[in-house]
Amino acid sequence: xxxxxxxxxxxxxxxxxxxxxxxxxxxxxxxxxxxxxxxxxxxxxxxxxxxxxxxxxxxxxxxxxxxxxxxxxxxxxxxxxx
Numbered sequence: 001x002x003x004x005x006x007x008x009x010x011x012x013x014x015x016x017x018x019x020x021x022x023x024x025x026x027x028x029x030x031x032x033x034x035x036x037x038x039x040x041x042x043x044x045x046x047x048x049x050x051x052x053x054x055x056x057x058x059x060x061x062x063x064x065x066x067x068x069x070x071x072x073x074x075x076x077x078x079x080x081x082x
Contacts, residue, residue, distance in 0.1 A: 007020055007021055028057070029051055029059075031044055
């Protein structure tokens with residue numbers, strides 16, 4: 001299981017929240033999520049394990065953009081995994 005810490009702050013600022021998280025972090029990987037994100041049990045462990053297997057240093061969820069141009073309305077644009 002990946003150890004984690006939960007940080008809260010009364011300042012309504014995403015950049016402040018990210019900075020506080022980085023100040024308190026002690027290792028990698030680091031996961032940054034908004035308060036409204038819901039994960040299934042074990043999701044962070046699963047992502048961490050898969051990243052370690054391939055030597056990934058960053059990951060992002062798949063992104064899908066719905067374009068308003070009718071001919072491109074169902075075009076999915078994949079996220080980049082570095």
